[in-house]
Amino acid sequence: MTVASAAPPAASHVELVDVSRSFGGVHAVRGVSLRVARGEVHALIGENGAGKSTLSKIIAGALTPDDGLLRVDGQDVSFGSPRDALHHGIASIAQELTLVGSLSVAENVYLGAEPRRAGFVRRRRLRQDYDALARAAGFQLPASAVVGTLRTADQQKVEIMRAMCRGASMIIMDEPTAALSHVDTQRLHEVVRELARSGRTVLLISHFLSEVLSLADTISIMRDGALVRSGPARDESEESLIEAMLGRSLGSVFPPRPPSVSSDDRAPVLTVNGLRAPGVRNVSLTVFPGEIVGIAGLVGSGRSELAHALVGATRVSDGNIRLDGRALALRSPTDGLRAGIFLIPESRKVQGLVLQRSVLDNITLANLADYSRAGVVNGRRQRQGVSALMDRLAVRVPNPGVPVSSLSGGNQQKAMFARAMLCHPRVLIADEPTRGVDVGSRRAIYELLIDQARDGAGVLVISSDVEELLGIADRTLVMRAGTIVADLRGEQMTEQRILTAAFDESTRNATSRDQTGE
Amino acid sequence: MSTGTASPTAPASETTPASRVRLLASRMPSWRTSGILVPFLALFIALSIGSGPFFSKDNLLNILDQQSATLIMAAAGTLVLISGGIDLSVGATYALAGVVAAQFAQHHNVAVAALLGVGIGLLVGLANGVVSTIFRINSLIATLSMSFIVSGLASKVTNGNLIVLTNSPDFAKIAQSSFWSVRTSIWIALAALLCLGVLLARTTFGRYLYAAGGNAEAARLAGVRVNTVRIAAFAASGTAAGLAGLIDTSRVLSAQSSSGNQLAFTVLAGIVVGGTSILGGEGAIWRTMVGVLFIALVGNGFDLLGVNPLYQQITLGLILLLAVGLDAWSRVLRR
Numbered sequence: 001m002t003v004a005s006a007a008p009p010a011a012s013h014v015e016l017v018d019v020s021r022s023f024g025g026v027h028a029v030r031g032v033s034l035r036v037a038r039g040e041v042h043a044l045i046g047e048n049g050a051g052k053s054t055l056s057k058i059i060a061g062a063l064t065p066d067d068g069l070l071r072v073d074g075q076d077v078s079f080g081s082p083r084d085a086l087h088h089g090i091a092s093i094a095q096e097l098t099l100v101g102s103l104s105v106a107e108n109v110y111l112g113a114e115p116r117r118a119g120f121v122r123r124r125r126l127r128q129d130y131d132a133l134a135r136a137a138g139f140q141l142p143a144s145a146v147v148g149t150l151r152t153a154d155q156q157k158v159e160i161m162r163a164m165c166r167g168a169s170m171i172i173m174d175e176p177t178a179a180l181s182h183v184d185t186q187r188l189h190e191v192v193r194e195l196a197r198s199g200r201t202v203l204l205i206s207h208f209l210s211e212v213l214s215l216a217d218t219i220s221i222m223r224d225g226a227l228v229r230s231g232p233a234r235d236e237s238e239e240s241l242i243e244a245m246l247g248r249s250l251g252s253v254f255p256p257r258p259p260s261v262s263s264d265d266r267a268p269v270l271t272v273n274g275l276r277a278p279g280v281r282n283v284s285l286t287v288f289p290g291e292i293v294g295i296a297g298l299v300g301s302g303r304s305e306l307a308h309a310l311v312g313a314t315r316v317s318d319g320n321i322r323l324d325g326r327a328l329a330l331r332s333p334t335d336g337l338r339a340g341i342f343l344i345p346e347s348r349k350v351q352g353l354v355l356q357r358s359v360l361d362n363i364t365l366a367n368l369a370d371y372s373r374a375g376v377v378n379g380r381r382q383r384q385g386v387s388a389l390m391d392r393l394a395v396r397v398p399n400p401g402v403p404v405s406s407l408s409g410g411n412q413q414k415a416m417f418a419r420a421m422l423c424h425p426r427v428l429i430a431d432e433p434t435r436g437v438d439v440g441s442r443r444a445i446y447e448l449l450i451d452q453a454r455d456g457a458g459v460l461v462i463s464s465d466v467e468e469l470l471g472i473a474d475r476t477l478v479m480r481a482g483t484i485v486a487d488l489r490g491e492q493m494t495e496q497r498i499l500t501a502a503f504d505e506s507t508r509n510a511t512s513r514d515q516t517g518e
Numbered sequence: 519m520s521t522g523t524a525s526p527t528a529p530a531s532e533t534t535p536a537s538r539v540r541l542l543a544s545r546m547p548s549w550r551t552s553g554i555l556v557p558f559l560a561l562f563i564a565l566s567i568g569s570g571p572f573f574s575k576d577n578l579l580n581i582l583d584q585q586s587a588t589l590i591m592a593a594a595g596t597l598v599l600i601s602g603g604i605d606l607s608v609g610a611t612y613a614l615a616g617v618v619a620a621q622f623a624q625h626h627n628v629a630v631a632a633l634l635g636v637g638i639g640l641l642v643g644l645a646n647g648v649v650s651t652i653f654r655i656n657s658l659i660a661t662l663s664m665s666f667i668v669s670g671l672a673s674k675v676t677n678g679n680l681i682v683l684t685n686s687p688d689f690a691k692i693a694q695s696s697f698w699s700v701r702t703s704i705w706i707a708l709a710a711l712l713c714l715g716v717l718l719a720r721t722t723f724g725r726y727l728y729a730a731g732g733n734a735e736a737a738r739l740a741g742v743r744v745n746t747v748r749i750a751a752f753a754a755s756g757t758a759a760g761l762a763g764l765i766d767t768s769r770v771l772s773a774q775s776s777s778g779n780q781l782a783f784t785v786l787a788g789i790v791v792g793g794t795s796i797l798g799g800e801g802a803i804w805r806t807m808v809g810v811l812f813i814a815l816v817g818n819g820f821d822l823l824g825v826n827p828l829y830q831q832i833t834l835g836l837i838l839l840l841a842v843g844l845d846a847w848s849r850v851l852r853r
Contacts, residue, residue, distance in 0.1 A: 313739060337741035345739055352739070354732035356799050365729055366740040368722045375721045419740065 012074070013038035013170060013201045014059060014090070019068030021054055028054040030225045031068070036170075036218075041192060041202045043216035043233070045209070047245050047464070047499075051225035052205050053174060059203065060092035060172050061085030091163030092172040097155050101148030106130040108147050109161045133165050138194040153184035157191055170201040177211060189215055207298055209238045209503055221245060242499050254471030255447050266290075267325060269458035270341075270427045272310070275319035279305030281482040283319070287427065287458035292449060294473030295462045296498045302482035303462045304346050307429045310460075311336035311343040323426060337366060340426035344416045344433060346462070352416050353404050360386055360400035363418045370422075389418050394444060410441025417448050428452050429460040434468060446472050466495045478502050554793050554805055558812045565815060569822040577818070579700065583769070585814045586693070586707035587612070587762035589807060591781070592788040593714045594758030596806045597751040599789055600718070602731035602798030603650060603657035605752060608759040608785055609778030610668035611642045615763035617672050620681040620689070620773035628688040635764040636757060642668055643756015647749030657752075665782065672775035683771040693768035703765050710758065715803035727751060731798025787834065788813055791841045813837070 016034040020027065029051045036042045044052045057063040058070070061079030070077055072088045079085045082092060099108050106126055107114075115125040130143045139157050141150075147158055156176060163171055173192070177185045192215055195202050206212050212219060213233060220230035221244040228244045270287040279302045287293050297303050308314045310321060312330025321328045323339055330336045333343070345351035353362050363386050364371060371382040386400055393414045397407060404415060413433065420428055430449060434442045449472060453459045463469050469476050475489035478501040486501035488494075566573040591608050598605045619635035646664055650657035683689050693703035718724040726747045729737035738744050767773045792809025794801025813834060820830040 311739070332743070333739050334741040334743055343739060345736075350733075351735050354729045354736055354799065356732050357728055361725055361728070365725070365737065365742065368725055372722045375723060376716075377720055377722055377725065 011038055012036065013072070014203075015069075015071040015074075016055075016059070017069040017071070019055070019058060019065045019070065021058060021063060021065050021067075027225045029058070029065075032222075032225075032227045033068075034220055034227060034230055036201060036203060038169075038201055039196060039199050040217040041196050041204060041215050043204045043206060043212040043219045044222065045206065045212055045219065045241060045245065046222035047466070050222040050245070052222050054225075055222065056092070056172050056174060056203060056205055059085070060090060062092070086163075086166055086168065089167055089169035090172065091166065091168035091170070092174070093156060093159050093163065093176065094174065097152075097159055099147050099155055099158060102146065104144045104146055105141050105150075105158055106143035108158050109133065109165055111162070113166065129165070133161055136198065137161055137164055138198065139191070151184055151187075153187040153191070156188060160191065160195070164200075168200070170203065171195060172203040172205075174205045175207065176204070177206065177208065185211070207503065209241050212241070213238065238503075242496065242503070245499070254468075255443060255450060257450060257472070269324055270310075271322040271325075273320050273322075275306070275309060275321065276317045277305065277309035278314050279482055280309050283479075283482075283484055285477060285484060285487075287460060289456045289458055290453050291475075292453050292459045292461060292473050294469035294476035295460060295479060296464075296466060296469055296476050297479035297502050299464065301479040301502070303479050304431055305482070306479070307343055307345075307431050307460070307462060310427075310429060311341050313343070337423060340424075342366075342420045342423050342425035342428050344413075344420055344428070344430045346431040346435075348409070348412050348416060353412060355405040356403055358401045359390075359395070359397055359404045359407065359415055362404045363389070363400075363415055364422065366419050367422045385422070386418070389421060393418055393421075393448065408441075410437040410444075413437050413445060414441065414448075417445065421448075421452075425452075425457055427458045427460065429462070431462040432464065433461060434463075434465070466498050469493075469498070470495065480504065554791065554808045554812065558808050558815070561812065561815050561819065565819045565822070569819065572819070572822055577822075579704065581811070581814050581818055582704045582707070583701050585810060586703040586769075587766045588781070588785055588788060588814075589707045589810050590710045590758045590765070591755070591762045591785045592792075592806045592810045593711050593803050594751075594755040595785050596789050596792075596794050596801050596803055597714065597718060597727055598657075598748075598755045599794050599796060600731045600798060600801045601727045601748045601751040602734060603748055603752065604786070604796070605643075605646060605661050605755045606658065606782045606786075607642060607646060607661040607665040607668060608755060608762075609781035609783075610665040610672065611639050611756055611759035611778070612763035612766070612781055613773075613775050613778035614642070614668050614672040614675070615639050615760035616767040616773035616777060617675045617681055617775055619764050620683055620767050621675055623683060623686055623689050624681070628686070628692070631689070632692060632764055635767075636760040639760020639763070640753055640757045642759070643753040644749065646756060647752030650752065651745040651748050669775065669778075676773075676775045678775070680772055680774045683767070683773075686771070689768055690771055691768075693765045703769055706761070706765060710761070711803060711807055714754070718803055723747065723750065728799055731800075733799070784813070785810075787838050790845075791837055793841070793845070795845050796842065797845075809841075 012035045014036040016032055019029060019032050021029045032055060034055075044056065046052045054063060058065050061082045061084050064078070064080065070079070072090070077088055085091070100111065103111070109130060110126055115122045115129060127143055134141060134143075137160070139161065141154060141157055147155060150158070160171060177188055189211070192202055192204065204212070204216060213236065216233045218230060219233050219236055219241070221228040221241060223245055266288050268286045269289045272283060272285045275283040283306055285293075295303050295306070305314065309316055311333050312335045313333045316330070321330070323341065328335070328339050330339065336343070349355060354365070360382060364382055368377065371378055371385060383400060390397070390400065395411050395414045395418065397411065404412060407415065428449075433445050433449065437445065449459055449461060461469065461473060470493060473493070475487065476493050476498060477484045478486040478488065478498055480502060485504070486497070488497055488501075571577055591612065595605055595608060615635035615638050618638055619631040622634055623631035642664065646657070646661050649655050649664070650660040693701065693706070695702045697705060718727065726737065726742045729740070729742055730744045730747045734744050763778070766777070788810030789801070789806045790796060790809070791812055792801070792805035792807070794806060816833055816837070817830055820827065
């Protein structure tokens with residue numbers, strides 16, 4: 001299928017030997033040994049958090065490994081920065097492009113490395129150099145075009161040429177097509193093939209399995225920071241890739257759940273009809289009291305956007321939200337909270353906690369008025385109200401007056417749950433509730449979610465960890481491109497089905513076509 | 519209650535140098551809380567020993583009288599800074615309130631003139647708040663622009679002249695009356711500091727100010743009306759500037775449109791030297807009070823010791839750099 005695959009097996013270009021890297025005790029990459037041959041398109045795939053980005057950053061010099069060896073062309077190297085990696089011909093194209101929109105293509109390509117004499121740019125020389133480079137790369141981009149006016153795929157070409165003019169022989173691309181329309185995706189695929197044809201190595205990180213299968217010569221699959229296998233792309237299929245990305249044993253992390261109550265005889269607590277909001281298109285769903293509903297999907301599929309719309313943090317442009325049968329018109333999170341919808345946001349540190357304030361103030365931030373009379377806070381009542389709850393949640397702190405930033409991730413998340421519980425929500429939405437949380441606290445958080453459901457609340461759990469959803473959810477909604485594409489319950493709720501729905505190619509192309517109609 | 523699930527990792531991580539720095543950093547807030555007191559007391563004691571006239575009732579009361587306007591503005595400005603904004607228009611508002619009140623008092627009732635001055639401050643503050651939150655214009659730019667507008671209005675009111683109130687004994691009463699041999703200017707400042715201090719430390723509004731400045735998005739998602747809270751802070755700052763303008767006009771019995779030119783920066787310097795962070799989310803009224811008085815002591819000390827006033831400015835600049843530098847440094851450490 002690809003041209004380069006016809007070439008004889010080339011010498012190893014980059015080799016990793018037993019590389020490990022951890023962040024704060026969590027192994028993002030453990031003992032990975034990997035060989036990338038020269039001139040091949042090598043794809044790296046895995047679920048969110050499997051460690052592929054960490055691994056690519058190690059190769060690109062943006063992260064240093066804690067352990068293990070990195071070899072380029074058989075020589076041991078150690079990179080202190082992306083600059084070091086570039087010296088060895090390895091360049092990385094980030095998802096966020098780093099171009100100056102107001103400058104021309106040629107100026108961007110040679111930015112900081114302009115041919116110059118006595119401080120003056122040699123404009124004709126610049127033009128000649130650029131033309132030669134563009135020919136070598138096989139790209140047809142006018143030198144004088146202003147970068148800001150180009151399509152994203154063409155901007156990526158500029159970024160690639162910039163790497164090439166600095167002597168890059170290996171290009172790392174992290175999700176290059178994630179933000180692209182269908183047409184641009186095709187163009188970028190052509191670019192990748194062109195690079196391989198000209199003898200360069202491409203390390204491609206992608207969520208899109210058909211893309212990987214059609215472009216790559218070799219595919220490496222990661223799971224939980226370890227390499228599952230690395231082999232020729234022609235031996236793989238979408239099914240075999242999905243299977244390899246899954247498959248951990250369900251441990252005792254998940255507390256047992258009482259069999260879910262049949263929901264037919266009860267009135268739903270939350271009904272959403274044809275909801276449209278930023279990042280959300282035409283979502284309808286129903287949640288019954290006592291039910292835990294999982295929301296799966298890739299990062300960027302609109303899960304968090306849906307959560308924000310449901311609490312009133314973003315404007316709903318169409319559709320309606322009913323809580324216990326009452327239609328809601330939410331203009332701010334304050335309204336959502338008053339109505340009884342509480343969101344535990346995705347990022348504790350950015351959206352959840354006021355880090356420099358005390359644990360006490362953070363827990364009571366949403367219902368501070370309950371502890372005050374005529375606007376004056378009664379500190380003693382505030383402490384009394386919180387301390388029993390903190391004992392129950394086993395939030396381990398010396399005293400509730402310490403800054404919340406001094407707590408571990410698990411305890412910070414428990415503080416967020418404590419805030420939620422003080423508000424007695426009818427609907428609790430937890431966005432990635434166990435991200436960055438140790439195993440011990442993880443179980444405690446699952447128990448809290450189950451408690452909330454048992455008390456009659458409707459619980460929505462957004463998670464990238466499919467296993468987690470299987471462990472605690474009664475049913476799972478799968479989102480893709482801003483809408484719900486599957487409602488899986490009972491025996492239908494399997495990792496295979498969830499991932500297939502989340503990754504499904506057919507609808508992706510359909511939505512891409514929507515975007516190209518601009 | 520203590521299950522040891524998390525403890526095995528804790529002692530191991532405490533031995534790394536990075537965590538030791540973090541441990542040091544976790545003590546920084548308490549260090550910063552009382553940080554300004556040490557140099558303040560040191561300076562106070564040094565001046566008491568080094569200069570005979572310094573430690574006298576007259577001199578100390580005189581300092582407070584002179585600083586009453588700055589104290590009020592700095593206290594309210596602290597609310598704005600904590601909420602994540604900045605108010606550069608207080609100097610201009612101070613001047614406008616002064617000239618309007620003075621102009622009005624020449625022919626009309628003094629009490630109404632006083633209310634007018636404070637009311638103008640409130641209006642300017644509300645405008646600042648609305649522009650910087652609902653219209654999403656950075657508060658630095660919004661209040662800078664407002665200061666030009668307000669200054670222009672003040673010049674228009676006075677036609678560039680000095681308004682003199684020497685034959686208006688009623689106006690003098692506002693700040694120059696005495697209770698227990700302490701002037702009303704000082705009493706008003708103390709009352710304002712007390713009110714704002716309680717507001718910040720004890721009320722839900724105070725907590726919301728810290729939350730809005732510390733993490734606006736988190737506060738918003740927790741149901742705090744961040745915009746309303748910020749508008750209220752700007753309104754307090756504007757009102758305080760109006761009150762301050764009124765007090766100083768009453769103290770000197772004259773007003774002119776250029777009287778507040780440097781004032782916004784003097785006020786800001788006092789807040790920052792006190793240890794309130796310019797990045798929001800942290801600070802306290804009493805610290806601002808100590809900060810303003812610290813700067814005042816430096817000035818008073820230089821005067822009493824007969825040092826060239828030139829050096830006073832340079833010293834003030836260095837103190838400010840040091841205070842902001844320490845703030846930035848403590849933030850880096852805490853990451």
